[in-house]
Amino acid sequence: MSAAPPDNDVLWARGIVKSHHGTPALRGVSLGVREGEMLAVTGPRGSGKSTLLGCLSAQLPVDEGEVWFHSAPVHTLGRAGREKLRRERFGYVGPEPHLVPELTARENVALPLLLAGAGHRAAHRAAGEWLERLDVADCAKLRPADLQQDRRQRIAVARALAAEPPVVFADDPTAPLHRDAREQVLRILASAARSHGLTLVLATHDPALARFADRTVHLVDGRIAPEPAAAVAAAGN
Amino acid sequence: MYYLGLARGYRALDLARWLLTATAAAVVAAFLLRTLGRALHGTGGDLERLLWCLPPLAAVAWFAAVTARAVPAQHPERITGLTAAGAGPTRIRLLVAGEIALACALGSAFTLLLFLILRNDIAGPALAPDIGMGVPLPAVAPVALLAVLPLVAGVSAACAIRLPERLPGRPAEPAVRRYGALRLLLPAPVLLAGLGLELYGLRPDATDAERTLALPGGLPATSPALLIGWGLTALALALWTGPLLALAGRLLALRSPAPLRLLAGRGLTAQARRLGAPLAVLTTVVALMLVAWRHWARTGTDVPALTLVEGTLVLACALAALAARLHELRADRRPALDALDRLGTPPGLLTGTAALRALAAGTVLLLTGGLTVLLCPLL
Incomplete structure (x- = not known):
């Protein structure tokens, strides 16, 4: 049994090993995420960024190693425990919007709040405000199939932020967006994180976006590269 | 090969x-x-x-x-x-x-x-x-x-089979298509025509000589007006199954719903179009069987073996078609279910949603199927 993680880390991982049907994705990753910081995880395609975010955000059980959230173990939690953690503490945006197709944009954004037990009126009011912040208030009553991909992705970002969870995971959230929209959405994500004191873990292969972050971790072949700063600087130039 | x-x-x-x-x-x-x-x-x-x-x-x-x-x-x-x-x-x-x-x-x-x-x-x-x-x-x-x-x-x-043109492995965003006005209104004249024909066939001065159609399977003879009238009535009710399912979904999600009612209702409305046809076919088949069964039970006739085999075959095909459609819908919903899982939706809520949806659909089918049986003047 190891010692509990340092107190100032909201998330703390040690020696995570994870493979998908025998294909190793993570081969021993250790990192800490401090409260309120914005951490970028960079690396090429297939370097294990999504798997790392999946393990940290309690979507995937780890094969080996430990994950702690606020001094509480995540790696020992069962399925129901991880679901509760995702519902109440974490927000998530993926590379695809993955909205619920039969719900309107506003209902999609209100869903995490409703699932967490908020009242209908409060949930819808909060959803409306977040849609406005992400410049998609005009789509509130439309369904995902009637919208363009970049608007759907903005709605997905609003959904992740609506419940104002302590930690937001963003796995390549700007993938479906055009270049000008990328910066804008990321800026909204970053400013929302700062103004609400949220912790943001961002996975991206785009070094230009990683500069929004306070700190960068570089993943290569499922391991943390020894000199992330140098790697990012090299990629940036 | x-x-x-x-x-x-x-x-x-x-x-x-x-x-x-x-x-x-x-x-x-x-x-x-x-x-x-x-x-x-x-x-x-x-x-x-x-x-x-x-x-x-x-x-x-x-x-x-x-x-x-x-x-x-x-x-x-x-x-x-x-x-x-x-x-x-x-x-x-x-x-x-x-x-x-x-x-x-x-x-x-x-x-x-x-x-x-x-x-x-x-x-x-x-x-x-x-x-x-x-x-x-x-x-x-x-x-x-x-x-x-x-x-x-x-x-x-x-x-x-439908093969939309898109890159393999990239499903399109599933669209929620609504029923057009024509599709909603069309069954009404069909139903009225059917009921009119049935009333004509049942008018007080109708004689047994009009019952010229011999039905197979030990069923009594009937008149063309009655048979066509009932056929039109059943068709109209079958055509309304889909829209009624959509309506049931809307009613479920009325007035500030909690996630359970919201997901169940909206899901039913979204799937009504694709669930309507196999459910309507199954309901019509079951209604037809109930009518025949009622006659056989009342007259004490033995069920003819060939009719039984045929009925079983038709029922099995209708059930299997419904199962195939449900399986297809579930496969289509996989991304949405993954998204809900990612939000931490408890599986109990999803099971409850499915149960509520099945209950609402069952009520609609009981209504259309029951009306199909009740409006049958053949026997």
Whole structure:
């Protein structure tokens, strides 16, 4: 049994090993995420960024190693425990919007709040405000199939932020967006994180976006590269 | 070779689907060959007997169409693989239809073999007229009759399958399509016409002489007005099944719903279009059976064996078509379910949603099915 993680880390991982049907994705990753910081995880395609975010955000059980959230173990939690953690503490945006197709944009954004037990009126009011912040208030009553991909992705970002969870995971959230929209959405994500004191873990292969972050971790072949700063600087130039 | 490779990769569900297609084809082929045997024997009433083969044939065609339609959603990897191998939409269509036609052909061939063996002086005198024993068999007749099944099933499968143009492995955002005004209003005149015909058939001065239509299966004779009237009524109710399901979904999600009601209601509304048809077919079949059953129970008639076999076949096809459609919808919903899971939706909530949706759909079907039975003046 190891010692509990340092107190100032909201998330703390040690020696995570994870493979998908025998294909190793993570081969021993250790990192800490401090409260309120914005951490970028960079690396090429297939370097294990999504798997790392999946393990940290309690979507995937780890094969080996430990994950702690606020001094509480995540790696020992069962399925129901991880679901509760995702519902109440974490927000998530993926590379695809993955909205619920039969719900309107506003209902999609209100869903995490409703699932967490908020009242209908409060949930819808909060959803409306977040849609406005992400410049998609005009789509509130439309369904995902009637919208363009970049608007759907903005709605997905609003959904992740609506419940104002302590930690937001963003796995390549700007993938479906055009270049000008990328910066804008990321800026909204970053400013929302700062103004609400949220912790943001961002996975991206785009070094230009990683500069929004306070700190960068570089993943290569499922391991943390020894000199992330140098790697990012090299990629940036 | 392709079908052999496919069959080696069959899972239990695929195997069950294949076996049901082959069995259904074998039974329909038996009906067709019996008609042929009777015709050879010369007992008369051939056209009527041939018409009696149509409902099971339609059931097999319906099942083939629904299963073929489900293939792209159930086996996206197969479509991706075929596309990567250079097969265009036409060829994929033909390959999927060919798989179903092959099952039908094998089922019919089995029955033909049995028919020929029985004709070889094995069958007793009781079966002799049914297989036309003692009369030489024109070679083309059984072949032509049996070619009908693979052809009908294959064509309906090929027409039903949908292959939108997009990159493989990238499903489109599922659209929620609404019913148009025409589709909502069309059943109303049909229902009125049906009810009018039924009232005409039941008018006080209607005589028994009008009841010129002899129904098979030990059912009493009826008049064309009554039969067509009831057919139109049943059609109108079947056409309204989908819109009523959508309405039930809307009612479920009324007035600031909690996640359970919201997901159940909106889900039902979104799926109403695709669930409506197989549910309506199943409800109509069950209603028809209840009507016949009521008559048999009231008059104490023994259920004719052939009618029982035919009824079972049609019911099995309708049930299997519904199962195939449900499976297809579930495969289509996978991304949405993954998204809900990612949000930490408890599985209990999703189960509750499914149960609530089934309850609402059941209520609608009870309404349409019940009305179909109640409005039946035949018996």
